[in-house]
Amino acid sequence: MMDQRPVERRVGEVSRLLGAHAGGIELERLDEQGRVGVRFTGMCTGCLFRPVTLATTIRPALLEVDGVTGVEAVGVRVSEHAARRLAAMSVPWWSDLPPREAPRGRSSGRADGSATDPGR
Amino acid sequence: MIDNDVFVFDGVCHVYDFSTDNARSERPDTATMHQAWRYVIGALQWPSPEVGKFTPAFDWSRRFTVEDMYELEFVLSPVDMAMAHAVPVWDWFHNSFAPVEMQHAFAGAHPEQVVLCGAVDPLHHGVEGARREMERQVKELGARSFKFYNGHVDQSWRCDDREVAYPLYEAARDLGVNLLQFHKGLPFGMWDVDALRPVDLQRPARDFPDMIFIIHHLAYPYFDEVVNIASRFPNIYLALSGVMSFLHIAPRKIQVWMGELLQNVGAYKLIWGSEAAMTGPPGPFLKAFMDLEIPEELQADYGYPQITRDDKKMILGLNLAGLLGIDVEAKVRQLQGLAR
Numbered sequence: 001m002m003d004q005r006p007v008e009r010r011v012g013e014v015s016r017l018l019g020a021h022a023g024g025i026e027l028e029r030l031d032e033q034g035r036v037g038v039r040f041t042g043m044c045t046g047c048l049f050r051p052v053t054l055a056t057t058i059r060p061a062l063l064e065v066d067g068v069t070g071v072e073a074v075g076v077r078v079s080e081h082a083a084r085r086l087a088a089m090s091v092p093w094w095s096d097l098p099p100r101e102a103p104r105g106r107s108s109g110r111a112d113g114s115a116t117d118p119g120r
Numbered sequence: 121m122i123d124n125d126v127f128v129f130d131g132v133c134h135v136y137d138f139s140t141d142n143a144r145s146e147r148p149d150t151a152t153m154h155q156a157w158r159y160v161i162g163a164l165q166w167p168s169p170e171v172g173k174f175t176p177a178f179d180w181s182r183r184f185t186v187e188d189m190y191e192l193e194f195v196l197s198p199v200d201m202a203m204a205h206a207v208p209v210w211d212w213f214h215n216s217f218a219p220v221e222m223q224h225a226f227a228g229a230h231p232e233q234v235v236l237c238g239a240v241d242p243l244h245h246g247v248e249g250a251r252r253e254m255e256r257q258v259k260e261l262g263a264r265s266f267k268f269y270n271g272h273v274d275q276s277w278r279c280d281d282r283e284v285a286y287p288l289y290e291a292a293r294d295l296g297v298n299l300l301q302f303h304k305g306l307p308f309g310m311w312d313v314d315a316l317r318p319v320d321l322q323r324p325a326r327d328f329p330d331m332i333f334i335i336h337h338l339a340y341p342y343f344d345e346v347v348n349i350a351s352r353f354p355n356i357y358l359a360l361s362g363v364m365s366f367l368h369i370a371p372r373k374i375q376v377w378m379g380e381l382l383q384n385v386g387a388y389k390l391i392w393g394s395e396a397a398m399t400g401p402p403g404p405f406l407k408a409f410m411d412l413e414i415p416e417e418l419q420a421d422y423g424y425p426q427i428t429r430d431d432k433k434m435i436l437g438l439n440l441a442g443l444l445g446i447d448v449e450a451k452v453r454q455l456q457g458l459a460r
Contacts, residue, residue: 046352051383053422075351075386079414082423 034069055086129437130202132361132393139183162402197403206239238263243275251291265299271315280323305339325353326345363394379424
């Protein structure tokens with residue numbers, strides 16, 4: 001049985017990121033094969049760019065969680081052609097980058113030291 | 121069932137009354153409307169052996185019977201269940217387009233297979249009259265859903281009108297009915313098309329989050345609007361009522377629409393409906409839908425996903441069964457038992 005808590009945490013982190021656009025995601029399901037389903041919320045619902053956000057932000061972030069094998073979003077699906085194009089253009093924003101120097105008086109990145117800058 | 125594993129629930133059929141007795145012949149536009157319907161019927165019919173008695177010589181100026189409907193749905197077509205919708209349109213008919221009593225007769229004759237969708241109109245019945253009629257249709261006739269037509273020749277109303285429409289939604293909720301259905305797009309004759317835009321279902325969907333709103337006909341010509349709305353509101357579903365009939369007229373259009381729906385709305389919110397009897401037996405359309413694929417170039421150029429067998433199962437029956445709380449496996453066993 002897969003532990004749901006790390007997935008929930010990562011979904012929460014990504015959702016806070018999407019909150020910058022008044023959008024978000026919530027966990028819809030997690031099955032025993034590690035397939036995750038999320039649902040867009042807020043301003044993300046109905047947005048034309050949901051497939052892009054899914055491919056370049058949500059999927060890479062969740063695939064980094066141990067045991068996650070696939071990520072889908074409810075009501076959002078593109079062709080294999082489009083998925084390949086999106087995958088080719090995406091740079092995983094969640095990859096381990098050296099922490100950026102923090103502005104004076106502010107802490108940098110996350111508690112584990114990895115960068116969280118969503119603007120890349 | 122199709123191939124013993126696709127449960128088929130026709131979300132929309134109507135027991136029509138096209139009889140001359142029912143026609144409001146005093147209206148100057150009635151004859152034209154009936155003629156137009158005959159033309160549409162001819163165009164939508166699928167040329168196939170299943171069409172059987174619906175030859176060009178078939179006289180559509182008739183009152184359809186329970187036996188007609190049973191043959192169309194359950195003998196000539198692999199349909200397991202059907203929802204019979206009353207049509208609250210009196211514009212050209214004395215007793216409405218598809219009277220609730222005729223739908224009830226069909227459901228009453230085959231209660232294990234046919235579900236009644238009642239119908240009222242707040243301007244025809246009056247708001248209080250409509251509420252009383254809704255109560256009658258639920259308690260006496262067994263209605264499980266309600267259908268609304270807010271566009272008419274003279275007495276159109278808005279679905280987000282808090283004084284005219286909301287009391288009906290509240291009445292449905294009080295009666296334990298949470299499935300509300302709306303004819304959108306496809307104006308009949310000289311109806312104002314803009315009355316049939318789906319935009320006035322956004323506020324009700326927000327204000328009644330516990331209710332399910334089903335928009336019919338993909339609100340054509342407001343397809344883009346309805347996709348946008350259904351993608352944002354979790355309680356708005358889309359019915360493909362009659363849409364599959366265009367597969368043999370304009371297959372590319374259906375491929376594009378289905379691709380767009382799968383990409384942005386999701387198969388879990390789509391409900392198939394045949395519009396029989398007007399479109400003839402649903403069988404040929406079901407076969408065409410099972411054969412439907414999203415062509416390679418549309419996948420490449422528009423990013424539309426391929427339609428899967430699981431998508432088709434949801435669209436053809438599982439979604440509506442789920443909304444009505446029907447246990448599909450138990451229902452299949454029941455129907456197989458009845459067939460023996």
